[in-house]
Amino acid sequence: MEESVKYFVVPIVSMAVAYFTTTWAFRRELRHGRFRMLELTRRYFLNFMNAFESGTIKTDQLSKEMYLSELEYVIESLQALSENPYYSVLIEKYEDISFLLVQLRREVLEHKNSSERFALNESSIKAFYGIYQILRKDMPKYTKTDVDNLIQKACEANGISH
16 A cells, blocks of 8 residues: 555655646746736836926936936836746737837937937837736736826827727
8 A cells, every 4th residue: 555655646746736836836927927017017107207397298318318218127127027928928918019129129229329309209108008008907906006097197198099
């Protein structure tokens, strides 16, 4: 009897523990990725809103540099998030996410190579808004904060919607 326990029960229990541990870790990574993407999207929109003063885009060099600095952080974070399992889920729901990364890099380079005052890129804003809407549907319990209300109002005020 002890021999059968040793050869059958122990491996089966070990496989079950391994399966549940792997499943738990994967689900945790998915959940973590969703929250990271939500936070990244919020940061993008807060940066977007900070570029305005009294309804007009700011024109000073410091505002441009602050905007670009935050945009570069968003790019780095989005690149890091691409290694999370949630990124694959997001690709299924929003096919243009690869375009978003390229678009953001293009926007940074355009601003760095231009001495003109900065302007916000409408394609980037609309792409992030599309992701934000997916996150709002996926995470309704977590997207009812004051920040989320501000984002929604700012997007509506600027005619950004899908």
